[in-house]
Amino acid sequence: MAVTLKYPFVKLEAPPEYRGVPHINPRLCIGCGACVQACPADALLRIDDYEKGTRKIVLDVGRCIRCARCDEACPTGAIRMTRTFEVATLDRNDHIEVVELRLHRCPNCGNYTDYTERALEKALQILPEGPFDKDEIRKKAALCRNCRRRLTVDETIEASREVVE
Amino acid sequence: MEGYERITFSFIAVCLILFLPPLLDGIARKIKAKVQLRQGASIFQTYYDIMTFLSMEPVYPTERLSFRLAPYIAFASAVSAALVLPYGKVIPVSFTGDIFVFLYVLAMVSIAYMIGGFSLNNTYTNTGANREMMIMLSIEPVLGVAIGTFALNAHTLRMGAIPFAVTFTVSVLLAYALLAYSVYVEGGFIPFDVAEAEQEILEGTFCEYSGYLLGIFKWALMIKRFALLWLLSSFISIPPIRNVANGTLGGALILITQLIVLFLLYAGIAVIESMNARLRIDHIIRKNAGVFLCSLAVLALAALGW
Amino acid sequence: MKEWARKITDDEVRERYVSEVVERFKDKIMRVERNASNQWIIEINREDLPEVVGYIINHPEWKETQLSTMVGADERPRRGKFSMIYWISINGESGDIFIGIKTYIPEDDPKFPAVTPVHPGANWYEREVKDLLGLVPEGHPDPRRLVLPDDWPEGVYPLRKDFHYTDSPKRDFTDETKYPYKEPPKGTAVFPLGPYHVALDEPGHFRLYVKGEEIVDVDYRLFYQHRGIEKIGENRLTYDQVNFIAERICGICGTAHALAYAQAIEAAGEIDVPERAEYIRTVMAEIERLHSHLLNLGLACHDVGFDKGFMDAFRLREHVMWLAERLTGNRKTYGMVVIGGVRRDFLEYRRSMIERVIRELKENFQKWVDQTLSTKTFVKRCEGIGILSYKDAKRWSTVGPFARGSGRDLDARRDHPFAAYKYLDFKVPIYKEGDVLARCLVRAEEILESIWIIEQALDEIPGGDILAEWREIPPYREAVGFTEAPRGEDVHYVITGEGNRLYRWRIRASTYNNFPALPDAMRGNTVADAVLIIASMDPCYSCTERVQVVDAKSGKVRVLTEKELTELSRKASRGV
């Protein structure tokens, strides 16, 4: 086996199994933050800004240890290990990848919720068929936590009132 | 006619002395790589290395003059020693024709290495210098016996004359072996490269040299190796063709033979180098002393005229 | 099941050992508890530590005993006391058992009698406990700092629970390091080796006191790259995440660490690992051993300037690395082992890849051994150099090839079978000479054994799942996990905690036990051999970091940008 190649003049192909640099596909990312939970090295961060209504998923390849836990955790397949291994750079900021998503705004109170619009969309999309009130779920899911709690409390009170009556 | 020949050969010689050694080193590296089944760097890699070194400003560990001048002295001595060797039939600068002067001037490379190493408080450089001296000490008698045998046989100590005057006897053939051995040891090739051992003592004296000082020093060491091997190659290549080599063409023939033998020697050395581990200094001393004791038999043979 | 494996898994044998200890120290023992099939914990008073630990380690009949690990833990939030546990393993023909001698130390009087005078192998452990937890070993012969840097303030103990993991005490950067090295013996010079030395793979510092080239005495210092992984593991990470950090403790033997950790958790949480996963773990561990040993043999050649052997060994290793890459997706840090099993299965095409590579390796490696051993200069350099006697090897509790080259008959794979080793058959090569050559030969033979193990494992591998489901791990369980890494036994000790997090995690890499024995191996040799002897012990790497600039005045750490870095390099090379 010829071991030495005229790298970098000859391109070196990584094998198909190779765990290279992770990359977030911004089209697929729903900003759920599962990858952030799984990452042992804090290479992935979730930064929410409730003033502007944005969520940033920040991937710092400089911290990544290529364990591929994020890849396993991602529900949409947005973050994937690529076969890229050439990460040398003179500026460590080159390693940072940011996906910025809009947070969902509560239609009731107008505050930003702690989930993104896409996450909501995805959640509603994958609602299984079942004998439950889909419209009700859609309505409630769009609310922020406080409004939902209030709504639920209101509904319960109303329901109990109905029962009482 | 004579003058033109002299100038041409001298010019070729100076070019060889200055610019061939890095190429030889590059070739040796390539051969080693091939022996180790590697691709290896280009044969011009040593030129690039030297040029890189020469383009960089050194960092000085001391302002001591002995440290600062050592590379220059080493370079000058190595080149001077190489200049008194025969290239073809021409000796470029003949301040001496004597083999001892050649050896002593060549030894000044080692002395510069030692003085450079010892002028600092650094056990690495000190140890490197110390080892260099011990190698010189232990190989000197072997070299002496080889020269003594040649002197007994050819009745001269002139380098340009010995290969033309030597008659082949058992003792002379053995003296060739001794000369080859001492050239190998003096040249500091593996397994005798303990003075510049990288892993053990951070290349000894070179540990503290940097930039163009290091470049000049390394270059000097390469020229020293070249000079030693050129001596051996002259001794080997001249006797078989000394009767046919007449006139300018003869000189050219000798020069070409010398070059071919030099390349062959270097190739052989590269193979031996890559197949061996570095010895320890006490091993080397014991080995050299053993060779010396055996070599006394050669001297005895020569004294008997065999 | 193999005959010897049956013998040593026999519970009766184990109980006999424990009962002998219990019988002898009846009055001093407060509690005996069995916390896993081969792990016992015996609780005693701190005054009796040297006696009990010394008795077990220096037992006349149990020859191959060793101090596997020693852990200090801050159990004040739970019990109001510090705890310390000395784990002693009994190996060889004697049996398969880990005995943990546990003691509690009150908060107001954090002292204990040192075991080091009885067993020098405890030297580092006790100094580390002093550094990180503030538990003072009384009567310790060498009370210098071990782990903490020189500028770390006195009285701040990072492993105590009241020290938050993000804290950074005010440190004085202005002074140059003033570590109290031994004064050179009279008439000697100092030969500093490292932390920046071409032939050292790791930033360690050896101080050779030499007469000319002869080494008269040796002092050393390590922990230049202490990364505080244990603290991170106890605070920030979940059980699953720790597994990957554990793998990155070492660049070479990551799987061994990951496996040791996973096994510790599995023992604590009583998780049953599927048999197929155990086989896969075994194969991965052996592949790791192959590349590690080839690396070390190559480096041994390189250190004596024998570059042919070096290059050939590395070329062989390259095949193993390639194989690992195809199997796991990476050349090192395989990421295969997780708690409960493994992550990737051996698909059919991967199996055939392994078979092919292993077959080629077997042939070529045999050639390599023949070629190297027929190189007289190489053998001359290795023979009779760096002799570590059996007595010293035992005295310092050395492990792995370093110990086996000195005639110690121990190997965790055989003595405490884990993963699939209990189903497999292999030899443990042992050489009694104790020199560098013996250690090289042990490694060479182990490579051949590893190949044989992989072949068997591939033959016998059963089908089925590769990952067991596990939900929750009960809190405050203690367990040790152990593997035979290429350099020897790796031991991870865990106390499980609440909220999916560890309470205490103690890593003991094999080098930790081997390192203190090096001075004994080096004394009387020459400077030329020092590097070779160090390499023959096969010290572990630490991974390097990016360039950081510490401003000496403010103590701030700043990462350079591209522009600054380029500028700095340009300055350095032009000498401005």
Added chain:
Amino acid sequence: MEELFTLTVILYFLSILAVLPLRKNYRVSIRAGHVLTGLASISLLAFTIGALPEVLKGKAIEFTYNLGVAKIPFHVDGLSLILCLVLGSLGLATSIYSPRYMEFYERFGRGWLYVVLYSTFVLSMVLIVTTSNLLWFVFFWEVMTFTSYVLMVWENDEEYVRKAGWKYFVTMHVASTLPLIIALAMLYAKTGSIDGLNFDNLATLHLGSLYYILFLIGFGSKAGVVPLHFWLPDAHPAAPSNVSALLSGAMIKVAVYGLIRMTCFILRPTETFGYAVAILGTITLTVGTLYALKQTDAKKLLAYHSVGQMGYIWLGVGAGIALMAKGGPWAAFGAIAMAAGLYHLVNHAIFKGLLFLSAGSVLYRTHTRELNILGGLAELMPLTALFTFIAAMSIAGEPPFNGFMSKWMIYQGTFLSGNGLLVFCGVMALFISAATLASFVKFYTTAFGGVPTALTENAEEVPASMLLGKGFLAALCLLFGLIPSSIIPLLLAPGKTLTGVDLSGWISTKYWLVTIRAPRMPSGGETYFNPWLLVGVLGVLVVAMLISYPNRPKRVVKVWTTGEPVKHEHYKLRAMHYYGPFEEYIHGLYHSGEALSDWGSSVCSTTVKGYLTLGRTLLRWAEKVERSVSSAGRWYVENGKEVYLDEAVASPFIQLITGLGIGLEEVSLNYDLLLVIAAAVLGLIILILVGW
């Protein structure tokens, strides 16, 4: 020409006379004495130069001092002149160097005695190498031994000094003076008159081989030839450094003079004897230098090298004697070999003198000679370092310094001799040359290299006069190295006289080019060396490189300690650990060397014991005498501080001179006046020189 010689003698006597009135003032007495001895040395050098044209023509200068009671005949030929050159230049250097250096010994007082002894010592050597009567030769020889002994034990509060001195005193009398006196007695018996002991008369006699043996032992022990070298490494370091310089530089050379004079000019050179001398020389150079290799005491190291370098001289001379005796074309070549030995003699005197003066300078400033604890002096004493480096490179035989030229000629003389034995000797000489280099690399680098130690950090450059003395010798090192033609004709003179052959076909020295031709050499095989061309090539290359790569330290950093700090005093190879593995390998040789040395000293001590026993038996009848003689040595060693054996013995003489000096005491002879007188005398010397 003899007027200048007479002036030299008178100046030496004057220096003795001049210090006696000044004996109360230590410094002034030493200064006054040395101004006069310096002038005497200049006068001697002038005599040498003046006599040169005559001598090179093959003639000798002969004259006689008629002292009434005795006649001292003088015969100055080439051989004598070589030694005169050595004594003159070395004497001048020490005279310049000593006044300041002797301040170091002020606590011992008695500056006048020192000057008296110094002058007598040098003068005796001058007279030895010029007199042509065996009786006077032996007389001056004894004066030389005696005065050198007293000078050697100057530092008499040190136990080792007294022991070394006693060892020297006994050995010299048993092994050197005794054989000479036996030879003298035998020859006197043969000739029957003092005039009959004149050399030219003795040369006409046919003398047996016993004389060879007697002279070999007598001069060999003085020259420190193995196995009679054991006294030398103890004795030479014991003396003050300026005296050591004379002992090593001049006194042991006088023994070589004696050897050549007696065995070649009076006896006939024979081949066997030549080989014996050459082999003894080879053994000496090997043993001496290899012993020197492991020394860490600066002066002891130098003393062992004196043994070793004497071996070179003996090798050259021995090869010369053997080849001259061989006759035919070899005779001429033998003359060259002998010239090589004599060349080394001159060179060794110069560089060894310089080295001892340098060691003295280091001692003067740091109060130690132990190389293990020295270091870094190159920064603090730059000129001393430079001179030491020149001397070290000279003794190591590096071109273009003088040591190389003489070693090179010795190699020519041995390697081209066509004789296996001599070639072997040459091989050993080549090997030992490397050992010498090793030793002096160690000497130079441990004392001057590296960073100053706690001991040396306050050292500073020595006073100008000391530097001047050393600078003079350093200049001579370069002169004789770069312009060999300045001395080679003189060196060839003895050989020419002995063989009567015209050497111009064999060796030619054109300004700086030396060409040597040996018998049986093929055409075009002449060996030649041109130091100027070498220096030119080296210089051009160094300058060219310096211009291309200018050497200006812009960034000076600390030495590399691989990342952990190390104190610089620990970060250094110590002198005692240099070349450890090599010394370990040849420790067998050290054992045998020690055995040889033990054997030599036991022979001597047995002789002494036997002599004392004999003396005791013979002198039993006179108990008084017996007590004072047999216990003299022990008594002296034990009570050296209080009473002087020498003072006691020499006191009548001293008192006589003191009496003479009383008249002069009133004349306030201060230093300035002395200088004026000195200038006047110098002018006189020049006038005499110009007059011829």
